[in-house]
Amino acid sequence: MKTNDVILQTGTKVVFFIIFLFSIHIFFAGHFAPGGGFVGGLLTTAAIVLLLLAFDLKTVQKALPFNFMIVVAIGLLLALGTAAGSIIFNVPFFTHAFGDFYLPLFGESALHTAMIFDAGVYLVVVGSTITMIQTIGGDS
Amino acid sequence: MEFVLLIFLPLVAALFVPLLYKRIKNIHTGWFVFVIPVILFIYYLRFIEMTMNGNVTTSTLSWIPSLDISFIAVIDGLSLLFSLLITGIGSLVVLYSIFYLDKKQEKLNNFYVYLLMFMTAMLGIVQSDHVISLYLFWELTSISSFLLIGYWFTRDRSRFGALKSMMITVFGGLMMLGGFVLLSIMGDSYSIRELIGNADSIIGHDYFTLALVLILLGAFTKSAQFPFYIWLPDAMEAPTPVSAYLHSATMVKAGLYLVARFTPLFAFSEVWVWLVTGIGLLTLFWGSFFAVKQTDLKAILAFSTVSQLGLIMSLLGASAVAYHVDGPDAIIFKVAAFAAIFHLINHAMFKGSLFMTAGIVDHETGTRDIRKLGGLMSIMPVSFTVAFIGSMSMAGLPPFSGFLSKELFLTSMLALRDFELFNFATWGILFPIIAWIASVFTFVYSFYFVFKTFAGKRKRQPLPKQPKEAPVGMLLSPVILATLVVGIFFIPNIVGKMFVKPAVVAMQFGLYNHPNEVAVHVSAWHGLTPELLMTLGIIAVGALLFLTMKRWQKLYExxxxxxxxxxxxxxxxxxxxxxxxxxxxxxxTGLIRTYLIYMFAFIAAITTIMLFVQDAFVVDMDSFSALNAYGVMTAIILVLAVCMVLFAKTRLAAIIALGGVGYSVALFFVIYKAPDLALTQLVIETVSVALFLLAFKFLPTLKRHGESTAFRFGNFVIAAAVGVTMTLVALSAHSQKLIPSISEYYKETVFTEAAGGNIVNVILVDYRGFDTLFEIAVLAIAGIGVYGMIRLRLARKENSDENK
Amino acid sequence: MEFVMSIIIGILFMAAVYLILSRSLLRIILGTGLLSHGAHLLILTMGGLGGTSPPVLAEGVTDYADPLPQALILTAIVISFGVTAFILVLFYRTYAEHQTDNMNLMKGNDEHD
Structure with missing residues (x-):
């Protein structure tokens, strides 16, 4: 699918980052406003799909040189690790912890282990959808 | 140490067997295995003193503490006796197998793994207090027996025999499970001891007889009673050590154990007494009668095992009578219990040694066909001596232990004649008569076995192998057993005090307080009693029949x-x-469509029928929210898009229409205040359409493949049925709530408990995090699946030749 | 409104089942897509369509939409995407192997018994 569409490609370069940043925002906002790991992950996927449509598979693979299967694995481990981590503190599996912390730059922030779990969800969603699209697109 | 864990020792040891077999080639794997039963045997010896005082000990392994499920092992006289037999005979059998199975030619790793597995299963049966764990171990013995019979799995006969034994014993096992479940419903407990304690409430129950018959089916199939015995002769395809161990000394006695264990509970029933005694006697006769027909050494022994098991079974039945009589008569039926246990021990000894000698003959001459054998006495003197001792004990002659238990058996059968209840007055006379006839045939086949093999002249045609005496190691086990057979004859009362009486106390629970109260004294000479006269008759008629065997053996044809x-x-x-x-x-039919039709039709039919049968179809118009202009418009768009999907002529149109459906669904999510869903749905639809477009080059064009009108009409009917059903379900599910929704809880606690604001997301990551964890796992699997199907095309082209 | 939704759910299921029973592979994929839409709307309708505010905590709001069906549907949407992709690949691999997309010809035969 070698295309040569300058307007689309130039536009995509800008739009990709907008969508990507929006997806990150949506992901972090998820605990209090609409959003979260699933939506955030899908939006990131959508951004990458846009790249795929504007450029071709090889260019995208060069720009994002990850093996997305490994992203899936990291995501699953993160999610499982968060769930299992509670066992160390002698509370039942999947007990989350949260609290307010003072962070430099951000100031007073509410931190929640559910966020780590959500990050796992995010990574799995991105990883597996991109794996599917890449493999289907790359099949000859 | 908790002895409950020792039950699993063989199983744990089995894990190391393949490793030892692979790594250490020079030493026969059997030597390592041999240690296990010996350790266990020595360990269990410690309990003898305890059971001699009539005490019981338990050991608990909590398995699922939160559900209060634990595995309880009980050692009383009965389970100790069996445990000792299992480990003791087990040790000897392993020792024997070391010389019987060649370390180079046989797959010893398989053999010993199965054997150790069996050992655990058997110990589990006899020590379990929980009926369900008993059942599990029971089936494990069936499985290990199946594997051992099929050990030489390249032989047709082995596979046939293995399957047959599995079919019959597992059938019985399942029946038994049903019986156990009924018992636990009646007695409100799974513990055997508690069930026996609750006997009063169980006996009057409607299911009592049903449970009894079901449990007996389990016992009869396992212990090869008539008419289920047919698997045992076919099980002789197993290697001889297995036949000696599983199919004569231990596994087939599990049924006897079960009957003995449940005697205190069921003895009150007339059905029990009749079935156990009657089937036992019938089996005794049937087995001994057909043993004479056989020509294969092991087949003779198999039928003799069937018959001896019947003998013990009938004694167990007779011992149940002890619960029905008082006073001096009762003592005789208590003798029956003693005799049953005593004969069980004796049988394990002499039958074990006989199987081992049959194995030796097979091993050293290359055949087990009795018609080809003869005159081996001078070549194999030790084997002959062992076989002689075993056979004479089996025939019930002095000075061998079988004589003593045979006399006790005849005493018990004679006593049944005088039993008043349950129509025994009319039919009781049959019992000693059948017992006597069966004993005559027992005498005949015992002589047949030993003398046709070892005495007489050598046959003309040469044997497959040049016969010679077996190596010392192989003779060791049978010689030990034969020595015991003779030894027990001289010290029956010591054996009685140590093993039999404690077992009797456990079996006839409630009749005794202490083993010393079992007032049975065994002596070789007890005057000129009817029993002795019967024995003399057996010898006379038996000898006559044996001598004239050739003339009447044709009758079997x-x-x-x-x-x-x-x-x-x-x-x-x-x-x-x-x-x-x-x-x-x-x-x-092989067509996926057919199967889908079944599923859809059943979904529609069952759901609709249940909706109306249960009066579950309720439409509560008041709960409906008001019509919404945007909603109605979206609905119209959605229906139009669906129609487009249905009638699309090109695939592109269909895909776009499908996207349209998706976007209208997203609009619904917006209308019904579900921002997360709307976002997700919009992105997903976009990505899906992209996915379809990517896959387009691989997909065929949209074709109908000549779907006829009738075909389409059929599909339409099914589809309409499913559609209507779903509408009905949606309406009535909305209109009624059986229990209040948990949503309120989420709404109230989302900030205080989970420190979140977006309830949907908090549900996903916190309240129902478990679901999400598995859902992302599913997504990951789908991804791997797609990757696998495309990237990992296995080298099918090369392998395809194999399928041709 | 629930009544309209129930009818729509019925129509979605009907169309889905009709497509799934047809002979063409592609139409079966389309059918599974419609089926998941139907299921999502069914869950939503079961929970009730009332609620004047999205289930996100806000000052002074008490009438939230039911969050539980939404949470269930959210994961279902993502999973159904995964399943659709999987079936799509399964079908086009089948098509590439057998050179047909006619379900009638893809019949398990007796030789493999």
Whole structure:
């Protein structure tokens, strides 16, 4: 699918980052406003799909040189690790912890282990959808 | 140490067997295995003193503490006796197998793994207090027996025998499970001891007899009672150490154990007394009668095992009578219990040694066909001596232990004549008569076995191998057993005090307080009693029959092959197989569409019928929210998009229409205040359309493949049925709530408990995090699946030749 | 409104089942897509369509939409995407192997019994 569409490609370069940043925002906002790991992950996927449509598979693979299967694995481990981590503190599996912390730059922030779990969800969603699209697109 | 864990010692050891077999080639794997039963045997010896005082000890392994499920092992006189037999005979059998199975040619790793597995299963049966764990171990013995019979799995006969034994014993096991479940419902407990304690409430219950019969089916199939015995002769395809161990000394006695264990509970029933005694005697006669017909050494022993098991079974039945009589008469039926246990020990000894000698003959001459054998006495003197001792004990002659228990048996059978209850006054006379006839045949086949093999002249045609005496190691085990057979004859009361009486106390629970109260004294000479006269008669008639065997053995040929129980089993199997095949061909067309139609039709039918049968169809108009202009418009768009999907002529139009459906669904999510869903749905639709476009180059164009009008109409009917059902379900599910929704809880606690604001997301990551964890796992699997199907095209082209 | 939704759910299921029973592979994929839409709307309708505010905590709001069905549907949407992709690949691999997309020809035969 070698295309040569300058307007689309130039536009995509800008739009990709907008969508990507929006997806990150949506992901972090998820605990209090609409959003979260699933939506955030899908939006990131959508951004990458846009790249795929504007450029071709090889260019995208060069720009994002990850093996997305490994992203899936990291995501699953993160999610499982968060769930299992509670066992160390002698509370039942999947007990989350949260609290307010003072962070430099951000100031007073509410931190929640559910966020780590959500990050796992995010990574799995991105990883597996991109794996599917890449493999289907790359099949000859 | 908790002895409950020792039950699993063999199983744990089995894990190391393949490793030892692979790594250490020079030493026979059996030597390592040998250690296990010896350790266990020595360990269990410690309990003898305890059970001699009539005490019971338990050991608990909590398995699922939160559900209060624990595995309780009990050692009382009965389970200790069995445990000692299992480990003791087990040690000897392993020792014997070391010389019997060649370390180079046989797959010893398989053999010993199965054998150790069996050991655990058997110990589990006799020590379990929980009926369900007893059942599990029971089936494990069936499985290990199946594997051991099929040990030489390249032989047709082995596979046939293995399957047959599995079919019959697992059938019995399942029946028994049903019985256990009924018992636990009646007695409100799974513990055998508690069930026996609750006997009063169980006995009057409606299910009592049903549970009794079901449990007996389990015991009868396992202990090869008539008419289920047919698997045992076919099980002789197993290697001889296995036959000696599983199919004579231990596993087949599990049924006897079960009957003995449940005697205190069921003894009050007339059905129990009749069934156990009657079937036992019938089996005793049947087995001994047909043993004489056999020509294979192991087949003779198999039928003799069947018959001896019947003998013990009938004694167990007679011992139940002890619960029905008081005063001086009762003592005789208590003798029956003593005799049953005593004979069980004796049988394990002499039958074990006989099987081992049969194995030696097979090993050293290359054949087990008694017609080819003869005159081996001078070549194999030690084997002959062992076989002689075993056979004479089996025939019930002094000075061997079998004589003592045979006398006790006759005493008990004679006593049944005088029993008043349950119509025994009319039929009781049959018992000693059948017992006597069966004993005559026992005498005949015992002589047949030993003298046709070892005495007489050598046959003209040479044996497959040049016969010679077996190596010392192989003779060791049978010689030990034979020594015990003789030894027990001289010290029966010491054996009685140490092993038999504690077991009797456990078996006839409630009749005694202490083993010393079992007032049975065994002596070789007890005057000129009817029993002794019967024995003399047995010897006289038996010897006559043995000498004239050639003349009447032809009588067996009168029975046509097709009238046998084996033929019945075969035709049942064939009928079952072909019938099932025809049935499945009838509805398994191979077309996925057919199966889908079944599913959809059943979903529609069952749901609709249940909705109306249960009066569950309720439409509560008041709960409906008001019509919404945007909603109605979206609905119209959605329906139009669906129609487009249905009637699309090109695939592109269909995909776009499908996207349209998706976007309208997203609009619904917006209208019904679900921002997360709307976002997700919009992105997903976009990505899906992209996915379809990517896959387009691989997909065929949209074709109908000549779907006829009738075909489409059929599909339409099913589809309409499902659609209507779903509408009904949606309406009535909305209109009624059986229990209040948990949503309120989420709404109230989302900030205080989970420190979140977006309830949907908090549900996903916190309240129902478990679901999410598995859902992302599913997504990951789908991804791997897609990757696998495309990237990992296995080298199918090369392998395809294999399928041709 | 629930009544309209129930009818729509019925129509979605009907169309889905009709497509799934047809002979063409592609139409079966389309059918599974419609089926998941139907299921999502069914869950939503079961929970009730009332609620004047999205289930996100806000000052002074008490009438939230039911969050539980939404949470269930959210994961279902993502999973159904995964399943659709899987079936799509399964079908086009089948098509590449057998050179047909006619379900009638893809029949398990007796030789493999």
């Amino acid at each position: 009168i029975q046509p092959q097709y009238l046998s129980l084996n033929a019945l089993y075969d035709s049942l199997m064939i009928f079952g197989e072909s019938g099932m095949n025809r049935l499945s061909r009838f509805y398994m």
